[in-house]
Amino acid sequence: MSNFLTDEQMASLVEAIQSAEDHSTGEIRVHIDSNSEGNNAEIAFEVFKTLCKDKTAEKNAVLFHVNFEQHYLTIIGDAGIHQKVHQNFWDQLHDQITAEFAKGNYHDGLRNAILKTGFELKKHFPVSGENHNELSNEITFSK
Secondary structure (H helix, E strand, O other): OOOOOOHHHHHHHHHHHHHHHOOEOOEEEEEEEOOOOOOHHHHHHHHHHHHOOOOOOOOOEEEEEEEOOOOEEEEEEOHHHHOOOOHHHHHHHHHHHHHHHHOOOHHHHHHHHHHHHHHHHHHHOEOOOOOOOOOOOOOEEEO
8 A cells, every 4th residue: 555654544544534524515535656657747637537526516626646656746626626725725735745745744744734625625615514425535546
């Protein structure tokens, strides 16, 4: 699975996703990629299209795509997110995560980013009525 996160840490990230989604209709996905060939940005967008794009009613899914071996992180949001959340938020979040990764704090970097994303989603996509989980909270992997 991942040489950078323990099973317990991955379970903690899934719990953080669940918690972050509790008060928002937004959805958060984490994908850990270990591809060593190809364009990381293109790979990330393909993963986003498969896991997130147009798969939520409000087009408010966010993907954290991480390739630890390649030192690559991208955060991709669907169209509904881009209409409401400014790029500055994502840039700052990216900087915070990569600063933690540089210290070897992979779990903490991702967990804090997931929770901050949930807070931001709550501002723009609050729950009104039932809050269906439209996307899996499980971390996905590719080789």
